[in-house]
Amino acid sequence: MALPFKKRVMIVEDDQEIRNSFSLIVNSSQRFVVVGTYGNCEDAISNLMRDKPEIVLMDIELPGMNGIKGTQIIKDRSHNTEVIMVTVYEDSEMVFDALKAGASGYITKSANYMELLGALDEIIRGGAPMSSRIARMVIDHHHVNPNSPLTKRETTILQLISEGKTYTQISEELFISKETSKTHIKNIYSKLQVNSKSEAIAKANEEKLI
Amino acid sequence: MALPFKKRVMIVEDDQEIRNSFSLIVNSSQRFVVVGTYGNCEDAISNLMRDKPEIVLMDIELPGMNGIKGTQIIKDRSHNTEVIMVTVYEDSEMVFDALKAGASGYITKSANYMELLGALDEIIRGGAPMSSRIARMVIDHHHVNPNSPLTKRETTILQLISEGKTYTQISEELFISKETSKTHIKNIYSKLQVNSKSEAIAKANEEKLI
DNA sequence: AGACAATGCCGTAAAATGGGTGATTATTAA
DNA sequence: TTAATAATCACCCATTTTACGGCATTGTCT
Numbered sequence: 001m002a003l004p005f006k007k008r009v010m011i012v013e014d015d016q017e018i019r020n021s022f023s024l025i026v027n028s029s030q031r032f033v034v035v036g037t038y039g040n041c042e043d044a045i046s047n048l049m050r051d052k053p054e055i056v057l058m059d060i061e062l063p064g065m066n067g068i069k070g071t072q073i074i075k076d077r078s079h080n081t082e083v084i085m086v087t088v089y090e091d092s093e094m095v096f097d098a099l100k101a102g103a104s105g106y107i108t109k110s111a112n113y114m115e116l117l118g119a120l121d122e123i124i125r126g127g128a129p130m131s132s133r134i135a136r137m138v139i140d141h142h143h144v145n146p147n148s149p150l151t152k153r154e155t156t157i158l159q160l161i162s163e164g165k166t167y168t169q170i171s172e173e174l175f176i177s178k179e180t181s182k183t184h185i186k187n188i189y190s191k192l193q194v195n196s197k198s199e200a201i202a203k204a205n206e207e208k209l210i
Numbered sequence: 211m212a213l214p215f216k217k218r219v220m221i222v223e224d225d226q227e228i229r230n231s232f233s234l235i236v237n238s239s240q241r242f243v244v245v246g247t248y249g250n251c252e253d254a255i256s257n258l259m260r261d262k263p264e265i266v267l268m269d270i271e272l273p274g275m276n277g278i279k280g281t282q283i284i285k286d287r288s289h290n291t292e293v294i295m296v297t298v299y300e301d302s303e304m305v306f307d308a309l310k311a312g313a314s315g316y317i318t319k320s321a322n323y324m325e326l327l328g329a330l331d332e333i334i335r336g337g338a339p340m341s342s343r344i345a346r347m348v349i350d351h352h353h354v355n356p357n358s359p360l361t362k363r364e365t366t367i368l369q370l371i372s373e374g375k376t377y378t379q380i381s382e383e384l385f386i387s388k389e390t391s392k393t394h395i396k397n398i399y400s401k402l403q404v405n406s407k408s409e410a411i412a413k414a415n416e417e418k419l420i
Numbered sequence: 421a422g423a424c425a426a427t428g429c430c431g432t433a434a435a436a437t438g439g440g441t442g443a444t445t446a447t448t449a450a
Numbered sequence: 451t452t453a454a455t456a457a458t459c460a461c462c463c464a465t466t467t468t469a470c471g472g473c474a475t476t477g478t479c480t
Contacts, residue, residue: 076356099352127342128349132335138348139338142309146286151456164409167436180458186438195437196467197408199374361425376467390427396470397425405469406435 041070
């Protein structure tokens, strides 16, 4: 049976060949319809309210505003629109910036018919389409470093610091004296080579100690 | 052609039926061999060095030590072993705890033949097998809140605070006076209802403001 | 005109940092 | 078994950084 409504797809991509190719693939599906194709974010954003896309296929490298910034603006103005990044690179920094901006999927430009429509279906089902490598990158991002220089107690205290606790609160929570907290924290600072709580938190996140 | 070595798989699962079922499925593949099945983490860990598994299928709810803690110990003693969590629940807290512990995949107990072997293959290829919902949960975890109460400048400063910068460093970096940094930070604290840098960082992470 | 954002200054008190010194107990590793 | 490490506690002093209060100016946008 035919679906009552096709999901509306917007394509933002500066390479006309890829744009047309993607457009053909998307329109070939019974479940999707292309409501607009643009060569840059500025034009896409101008037509956002008219096109009302449920899904945006967004290139990252674009003339003018890049796809990350564009995603941010689109998500800001249209919360329910899902953005899938389309890119040649699988650079770590870019992936996380795109996710922060609000992207919910990440596919490569080399995506074929099956992969592209698969990603769209996956998004509609509430999933997050991405390549193996991206998935792994995101998962690894959550792993904590098993080679922490800190002791168990120090790690506990660093955890409490990251929760915004003061010396006094830490000592109360762990049933130790304030002086002991100070000693531990001094040792933590020395091991991490930092000299403030917020620096320690930053280092802890960098090195995934907590 | 046949592969020279089958990948070694360990199964930790207290339900004997599921254990046997998974064991049969894994052994039915040319690419994998079950080297040990255990009903709890303690036994599994005792035999870790003998079994030398490349992959562990780990239940979360287990008698004695739970699967999260078990994963932590296994990853600690055998860095190159990949752990895939097998569970009935898709609870957010548990997922992230499992990831922190070092799990690289997350499948459900209802997984059939294809799904189970698919997950093993995916892990071997360097991917991170997981259900749509889990993938989405992890991706959403990275999205920043578009409804931040902070202004652009305040967000910038909060970002610098989270990097461990002092008032002086912030003012130097933004070419403003130290007093201005102080004012901005006062306003940030007031809006976030906190009263220290580390609390502000904690709140920022909770609310995904940066 | 009014609201808000961004900038700047003053002053006080509290909190955190840095350095040192010394100690007891328990666990772990060699 | 001995040595090393971890975890606990205490005190000193000095300095720096923060936190909290109020107040003022400038510019922008509505």
